[in-house]
Amino acid sequence: MIPSPADVFRALIPPNRREPVQASAAAFAPANIALVKYWGKRDERLNLPVTSSLSVSLGKLGSDVRLCGRQGRDVVTLNGKPLPDDSSFVRRVSSYLDFCRPAAGWGFEVTARNTIPTAAGFASSASGFAALVRALDGLFGWHLDGRALSILARLGSGSASRSIFEGLVEWHAGCAADGMDSYAEPLGVEWADLRMALIVLSRAEKGIGSRAAMQRTVETSPLYAAWPATVHRDMAEMKSALQERDFTRTGAVAERNALAMHATMLAASPPVLYWQPESVRVMQKVWALRAEGVPVYFTMDAGPNVKVLYLADTEPAVREGLADWEFVKPNA
């Protein structure tokens, strides 16, 4: 019997906590940027990944979600705008909320606000679903631990499993069919001087969502066959680099892992290219800065924007080198 998301909810939520314990609840969760990417699912329904991944959470950049119960259909407001019932976002959220309705006819009022650009490769669905799970936990008084919250967040969006935590976070791929061993947890490494900044090139919605791009890559890219072994190697080296606070190695592995992920997409049919001409210009500029002795590396997700990784004491040089673009720094 293949487990469903509903089975996972039933297994994790105490049976006596199916009714709200308060009128409303609010929660925040940070966005996260992977240093070793999640790219490809082994189970589409449970969002179980092919590989483990590792990310850094973005402090106060993320999503605020406020929840109340209501009679009737769900009402979802995003960044101050009520969304149409038939929008794909509302349908995705409502399907997720189906797992926790106390009774038929029971709806939710969901008020979400992202402090980062939505759907342009800044993982707003990750922080959004993580905040939603935390708000549900408060509304229903589940008092679940981080591991259970991470599993539930994963059912909404794979990388949301990582947005349950601050700092450096590892999401274990796991191998169980029900995904109970596929959750994130803090890596246990503190690195106060590590900085990540967002170079914003476009706030436009992307042409193809990461969910569809990931699926197309797994199904059609002949290079995807080599991706799991690539991540296996990069994860081992990244963890060792982080434990040693070795910035050069951390940056180099993050950059090569991101490029390899984009490479697998490029070979999909039809190809997936999230880069804009300006993305290439930023990458080239980062390489030029490194050649000049400024230790800065980049990573990129399923969108045109570039994220840069550097250490606190080089921030003036990094900012100056990238002064042509909008530089968004999370206050981590």
Place this chain on the structure above:
Amino acid sequence: MIPSPADVFRALIPPNRREPVQASAAAFAPANIALVKYWGKRDERLNLPVTSSLSVSLGKLGSDVRLCGRQGRDVVTLNGKPLPDDSSFVRRVSSYLDFCRPAAGWGFEVTARNTIPTAAGFASSASGFAALVRALDGLFGWHLDGRALSILARLGSGSASRSIFEGLVEWHAGCAADGMDSYAEPLGVEWADLRMALIVLSRAEKGIGSRAAMQRTVETSPLYAAWPATVHRDMAEMKSALQERDFTRTGAVAERNALAMHATMLAASPPVLYWQPESVRVMQKVWALRAEGVPVYFTMDAGPNVKVLYLADTEPAVREGLADWEFVKPNA
């Protein structure tokens, strides 16, 4: 005993044809653009490829080479400029000419002229070595057949093996250690309406030569493991598409094969990115034109420039769509 390039020359050139039969000889060979790429060697000395490849020759765009014997060192002139003896190009040509010197102290005067931009991804080394081999054949009166000329050209530059022929050309990977089964030959498909044009973005020399980029990819890119199978699939589909004169399939396979090649480079350490911001803009424009119904596809080699593939009757629409850039059309 591993065969050397000198062994191959000895095996192919008749023993009684080691002296010039005329004072000078000149030859032309076309550049070629691969529709299924050559990327990676199984033998560095003999330029034996990991996979077969398939190209289209560019008519009158290519290289003219004129050869005379002289006393003393070689003198190489490229596009009207005498090259310094210690330039890497002269050393490469001289090492190659070592295989055919009638006696010690015997030099060559090599006058080469490219009708395409040198070393910016337009395969000028391919047409250059193919023309050089043809000129040597004339100077020494070897009267070798196309297969032998192709093998000798390959020893100078892998893709030169294909520039021995006009039109659609297949280079067989072969499997013999001495490379005697690794030669190009015409595919036997005529397609008068098939057009290839060069979109020139940069005539600058590239940062890393294709020989070094190929080697780095084979040695460090974890995605290269999946490349041979990718080419195997693409070769089969390309040959079938060309035999059926199926332009949509031909273009789609050419484009995906080129993107997959660039993808393997992107995952190398350090990464190899030949694209300029403008390259991305051209790719996006080609995709936009296709979305508007103009059947045009692109391919890219180890350089920033883009080559477009289309059929004769759509040329006005293709030219208009790409009017922002220099459009170089070989008179094939």
